Amino acid sequence: MGTLWNNYRYLILRRVTQISLLVLYFGANAWGWKILMGNLSSSRFLNFVPMSDPYAALQMLAAGAVLGADLLIGVGVITLFYLLIGGRAFCSWVCPVNIITDTANFLRRKLEINRIQGKQPATRDMRYWILALSLIISAIMGVAAFEFISPISMVHRGIVFGLGFGWAAMLIIFLFDLFVLKDGWCGHICPLGGFYSLLGKFSFLRVHHNEANCTLCMKCKNVCPEHQVLHMVGKESLPVLSGECTNCARCIEVCDDDALEFSIRKLAQNKKTGE
Amino acid sequence: MKKQPLSDRRKFILNMARGVGLASLGGFVWSAYVDEVTASTLLLRPPGAIKEDDFLKTCIKCGLCVLACPFDTLLLAKPGDNKPLGTPYFVPREIPCYMCPEIPCVPVCPTGALDESSVTTNGKLDINIADMGVAVIDSQNCIAFWGIQCDACYRACPLLGEAITIEYSKNERTGKHAFMKPVIQNDICTGCGLCEKACVTEKAAIFVLPREVALGKAGDYYIKGWDKSDEKRLENATSQTTTTDISKESAVDSLNNDMKDLY
Structure with missing residues (x-):
């Protein structure tokens, strides 16, 4: 039992954190809890502290939106938090997609898929290109481009406010990571991960x-x-x-x-x- | 013939070309998708929502307005709803907006996509000036227009007697009854949809549409000359002169040359 805890203590803590956050957000919609209201794009902690996704705000800025004061304070809170503890701590401790991609990665190791697909056909720098592209498209199309395709928001919003076909987004990412590219979504494509990588350089x-x-x-x-x-x-x-x-x-x-x-x-x- | 190994320069150029190509490919697919999913125009937004184009830019899709709504009126668009993903909307026939005087959905908006000042008069929140849409009547299927007495929409309207008025006219068919026809006052209607919810017909004969969809626009060529305030529109009027085969010469010349240019 001691070794189990020793070998999985952070994994257990991470899953507990991820799932508790989901439950708290879900409870706000289902039972009117006031601890965490909203979703990962923007929310209020204890109905007071605003928190907002800085990458979403950046896209909105590129799209030409006028940003409200609450949003800017929220962006400040989140930016400061991840500047201190490491940007991509979001990815492994908060983001619900991490549970999906970790499962795919685990199966990849257990089924030894890595042994029939040794060479990775894509660069991990792709996320930075997609990050840049998302800002360019936001500017041209006049909407926050990644927010309309983001499986992270789709999954999280889905769990809190109703999933619709959001399960398909989950399945696509799972299959992609399992069969197409190792660490495909989180390690290669996700521009939010790319954004937090840049933010976390100084943590x-x-x-x-x-x-x-x-x-x-x-x-x-x-x-x-x-x-x-x-x-x-x-x-x-x-x-x-x-x-x-x-x-x-x-x-x-x-x-x-x-x-x-x-x-x-x-x-x-x-x-x-x-x- | 043995193939030469690629030079570094050639490799670099090829890699650059590949990067640019892939970025364009992704960019076009992505843009096309975003353009399609934001094209929905038949959507009713929460009270205080700014213009649809700006709303799509500004809404961060957090759902705080949805949480604030005590009647579960507001929904966030899910994948499969075929509406701009994650943005709030409501379907009045299912749950209309009950026009809470304290408008809880608006002040919680962190981005200003729901604009408090647009639902404020004299420093106080005022839901009666909200503009979510405008009710439209299908007079062919509204039973009041058949001569059957029904004032369900009129009674349901929170701005009773203002947003929907009743127009009386004689029913020539029977000779002794009256039509009591509901008429929407476009400038007062908030688009809350309580009338649509209350409508007794199988599919509502009165329903709310976004204002840009439902209303026409007279334009600058037509002015109510008898109305001083309408005449003010002339101050900012624009005009456009086009030249056609008939109008390229003066009107008199056109008439004097046997109207040849007409044929």
Whole structure:
């Protein structure tokens, strides 16, 4: 039991966080709870603190919308929060699509689909191109372009306000990640993930690698949904500084040798490594 | 013949071309989709909603207006509803807007897609000036126009006697009865849809449409000369002169040349 907790503690905490947030949002619509009202695009915490998706606001700005004060405060709150704890913490601790893509990735490993499809036919930089494209289309079409196709909002809004055909969006992402591209949606395409990668470049909460303890088992790289961020494993003792790290902490819990641990980013060290 | 390995320069150019091509492909598909899904015009928005084009830009699809509505009138468009995804709307025949005096759905809007100032008079919220749409009557299927007495819509109207008035006229068919025909006052109707909900016919003979869909526009060529306030429209009037085969010369010349240019 102790090892189970040790090997899955962050995964369990993440699922608990993701599902509790969903339940709180759902309760606001179903039973009139006032803890978290709205959805991931924009919401109110305790019917007071506004929170808004900064990427959605950016698209609205590109589309030429006049942004209200509540929205700007909400954007400020969320931006500040993820600036501190790591932008893509949203992806692994809040986003409901993460549950779908993690399941696909898990099945991929168990069914050994990775062994018949070793080479990834797409670049992970695609998300930044899609991010840029979304802003261009927003400007040309005069609407927040990604918000009209975003499976994240579709799934989350669906769970809170009624799903409709939203289950199809879930299934498409699941099948895509399982059969077409490993970490396809979250690791390659999602421009919201790309946006939070850029935002999270400067955050304080980091995974730190201690090379002295590493036995080169590579379990961490195997389980990591953004394995390129672990380039230092077995080579150098360094913090994971890439904004693409989702702070999901799977690497920490699969490591049997205490070679990976959360730490607060040391500013002095950053100067030394030039980051 | 043995193939030469590609030079770095060629690789770079090919990769650039591939990137541009893929971005255009994705961009066009994406734009086309967005254009299609935002094209729905037969949608009734919550009170205080700004112009549809601006609304689509500004609404962040959070659903706070839906949560605030005590009557569950407002819905968020789901995939499969064939409406702009995630935006709020209502279907009056199912649940109309009950025009709460405190308008809870409007002040909660974080983006200003629902504009408080558009439903405020003298610093107070005023639902009676809301503009969600306008009711339209199908006079062929409204039974009051047949001569049967029915004033369901008139009685249901929250602006009783103002937004819907009753017009009396003689029923020539019987010679001794009256028609009591409902008439919509377009400038007063808020489009709440209580009349549509109340209508007794199988499919409502009075129904709410967005104002831009339901109403015509006289334009600057027609002015009520007897109405001082209508005459003011002339101040901003625009005109457009076109030249055709008939009008390229003066009218007199056109008549004097045996109207040859007409044939």
